[in-house]
Amino acid sequence: MKILITGANGMLAKAVKEKLNKENELICTDVEDLDITNEQAVLDYVEKTKPEYIINCAAYTAVDKAEEAGEIVEKINADGPKNLAKAANQNNSTLIHISTDYVFGGELEIQKDYKEEDPKNPVTAYGITKLHGEEYIKQNTTKYYIFRTAWLYGEGNNFVRTMLKLGKEKPELSVVNDQHGSPTYAEDLANIIYQAIQNKIPYGIYNATNQGYTTWYEFTKTIFEYAKINCKVNPVTTEQYIEMMKVTQAKRPKNSQMSKQKLLDQNITIPNWQDALKRYLEKELN
Numbered sequence: 001m002k003i004l005i006t007g008a009n010g011m012l013a014k015a016v017k018e019k020l021n022k023e024n025e026l027i028c029t030d031v032e033d034l035d036i037t038n039e040q041a042v043l044d045y046v047e048k049t050k051p052e053y054i055i056n057c058a059a060y061t062a063v064d065k066a067e068e069a070g071e072i073v074e075k076i077n078a079d080g081p082k083n084l085a086k087a088a089n090q091n092n093s094t095l096i097h098i099s100t101d102y103v104f105g106g107e108l109e110i111q112k113d114y115k116e117e118d119p120k121n122p123v124t125a126y127g128i129t130k131l132h133g134e135e136y137i138k139q140n141t142t143k144y145y146i147f148r149t150a151w152l153y154g155e156g157n158n159f160v161r162t163m164l165k166l167g168k169e170k171p172e173l174s175v176v177n178d179q180h181g182s183p184t185y186a187e188d189l190a191n192i193i194y195q196a197i198q199n200k201i202p203y204g205i206y207n208a209t210n211q212g213y214t215t216w217y218e219f220t221k222t223i224f225e226y227a228k229i230n231c232k233v234n235p236v237t238t239e240q241y242i243e244m245m246k247v248t249q250a251k252r253p254k255n256s257q258m259s260k261q262k263l264l265d266q267n268i269t270i271p272n273w274q275d276a277l278k279r280y281l282e283k284e285l286n
């Protein structure tokens with residue numbers, strides 16, 4: 001099968017390429033070959049290559065920088081998916097797009113998790129533009145999957161790598177304990193995408209993270225436990241962290257927990273986050 005991947009140099013794309021390259025013809029592009037904000041270029045490229053699937057891994061992902069970056073964020077996160085949706089629709093391709101927990105407000109009580117159709121209330125430039133991207137896709141094509149993920153790590157700079165480094169350098173660390181979500185291994189998200197294609201699950205929007213919920217503090221403690229790193233971890237609130245580190249940052253959702261029941265109902269296998277972390281560390285530390 002012919003599959004076009006956009007943003008192919010990114011962290012998720014690396015895992016997607018590894019998962020799909022054996023059985024498929026992959027056309028891998030990043031901004032230098034195909035800028036997804038250029039509508040005509042996207043329409044022409046898809047018309048020329050005629051892929052059965054387009055997997056959009058391109059995005060403006062710097063959440064804090066996005067607050068000040070102006071219209072480029074909307075262009076990449078909203079107009080990009082719109083262009084791809086139009087091109088997919090014209091060529092009868094299926095569009096697979098990745099969205100985020102940031103489309104929700106994050107204020108849901110911690111005992112609950114977000115279902116796909118729950119009200120959206122993004123409060124950051126990143127979240128607002130990612131939601132626009134979702135809406136444009138729905139308006140411009142019918143054959144699409146939108147997978148909302150969160151707390152992604154894989155081949156590239158990510159939270160786990162940062163903690164492994166800091167944990168070896170410092171005797172103790174303060175990590176926030178009031179943001180709740182699911183760390184997600186890019187390899188497992190790639191496998192969810194693979195299964196969705198294989199099983200031809202119904203088109204639509206799906207929450208797609210690893211299973212189980214934790215906080216950044218608990219996650220860090222588990223990283224150090226598995227990696228046998230001796231570093232004390234202190235739980236702090238987001239407010240305390242901002243005060244201690246003297247950082248200005250975009251608002252973080254307190255609750256990023258998203259139910260995967262819709263994917264599970266389609267018999268999609270989703271490992272829990274501890275299992276995923278063990279597999280990642282095996283690769284990362286060897």
Ligand SMILES: NC(=O)c1ccc[n+]([C@@H]2O[C@H](COP(=O)([O-])OP(=O)(O)OC[C@H]3O[C@@H](n4cnc5c(N)ncnc54)[C@H](O)[C@@H]3O)[C@@H](O)[C@H]2O)c1
Nearest residue numbers: 007009010011012031035036058059061098100149150152
């Ligand atoms: N990283 C996370 O924690 C996280 C969390 C939730 C959702 N997501 C979503 O997952 C997806 C993948 O994220 P990632 O962390 O792998 O991203 P990444 O930042 O590693 O990669 C993004 C890629 O997009 C490319 N790109 C940027 N602008 C482009 C343009 N105009 N045209 C073509 N390519 C362009 C970049 O060059 C880069 O290779 C994104 O949609 C992101 O919003 C990520």
